[in-house]
Amino acid sequence: MSPTEPGAAAPVYDVPGPRTDPAPLRDAAARRPRGLGRGSGLLRSELRTTFLRGRTLVMLAVLAAVPVLVGVAVRFETGGDEGGAGAGPAFIAQVTHNGLFLVFTALAATLPVFLPMAVGVVAGDAIAGEAATGTLRYLLVAPAGRVRLLLVKYATTLAFCLVATLTVAGSALAVGALLFPLGKVTLLSGTTVPLVEGLLRAVAVAVAVAVSLVGVAALGLFVSTLTNSGIAAMATTVGLVITVQILNAVPQLEMIQPYLFSHYWLSFADLLRSPVEWSDLLSNVGLQGLYAAVFGSAAWARFTTRDITV
Template structure:
């Protein structure tokens, strides 16, 4: 073992390398046509809701009962469109988008064969999985912000802005209302962490991106249906979607934290359980695709 050969073979590893991989993962994800299409759909929801409310109330009447939370207040204050749009997209559009991106994360790469080249690069299985999960979580935040920003823009264009009334009946300034809107967006993004972990786990089980996406979205719908069946009330607190609408509690004065923290705890539980399952599966799996 000559010393010269040893030195020649050395390639120092930068400690920041993982961030390089994350950056590459983010650019790859956000340059996909599919990702952009999903974000476009999400951006379109507040536009449709805003226009619908505007048209319905153009004769001076107030919007009829029903519909997502806060919808009756939009005509008074455009900021409420942010809350309405998040309430309208959280049950389905947002988690579906997350399910597609998370389900595709590993299975899509396996399907395209690019997974084997990432692994022989070598990206490292744990690091790749962690990077993938981080990317999906960042996508949760990005998707939520797209809805919120689109809603805020449409709300500002179509309706008046100003001080607003909380659910508890107190007045808060517009600036504080904006702060609450940001908090709500963060709470909504955090509500999606469980779906993200579940989708990533499903993604490690199959070599087909489409199958993983379909399974994740299917699970999402199933859980939401089960959450409506009264006989299952003992199980329902463990459904990832059970506390989703707790974000509305951020509009109370003072804020009612009970369900919000339950929601965060539940999402963390899902992240730990399905994250570990995904790790156990992915680090021992034979990569034959």
């Protein structure tokens, strides 16, 4: 009973296309170059699954709401002492003069907590969430391939870092344009540049903020390979984010602080100087790359050897 006998195939598999005899399809498939199309199917599926998920949309909505709150507060709190913006570059004082500064204000406000928390949720859930629902075993026997699945999960988490940052920036720009005047931008170094250049610098700032999240994403993915509970992985990652921020604020721990992933986070403000001060920005990129390499390798080592018992 050779299943490849012509015409012997079950009629249910007779779908449109060359299906009655499986051989031609297989040959056609073998001839097709392995480019986009089939190898990337999992990445597209993962992006769709992540970004159309209710939880993701809620997090993005919350992120988009932050600039609205800040913008409305600044607009209607017309008191004179706006300068008390606390730590970080004092963008908030500038918002009333130029709505573009709401972008920088909103990014500075969300980078310490909201953004890494959202990234921690997505990264922490990446593998552990699939394990918790049991779908991990079906992806692996499909076979997704462990390395491929891990890479797809990391790529999707990085995409989320960028989308989340752009959501904050985009919302801030819209609110800023609506509530405040837009115009020439006075940089932190005192020079004034045209609005277009200011917008370009805003895009660069958003990218710098997204890059700042690369380390958290890798850390979260590693944590995600350690457990079968999505909730535990998310909570652990978010807990680590908060712990690191606290450590970074304790003066006595100065010697370890350059190695904390949040150490250079506010370096994005250096993009608003003329000329741009690259040293901290580049240190940030290097540090995030280091985290990605270390925790990416750890995640790989763990995930490729782990027994999937759920």
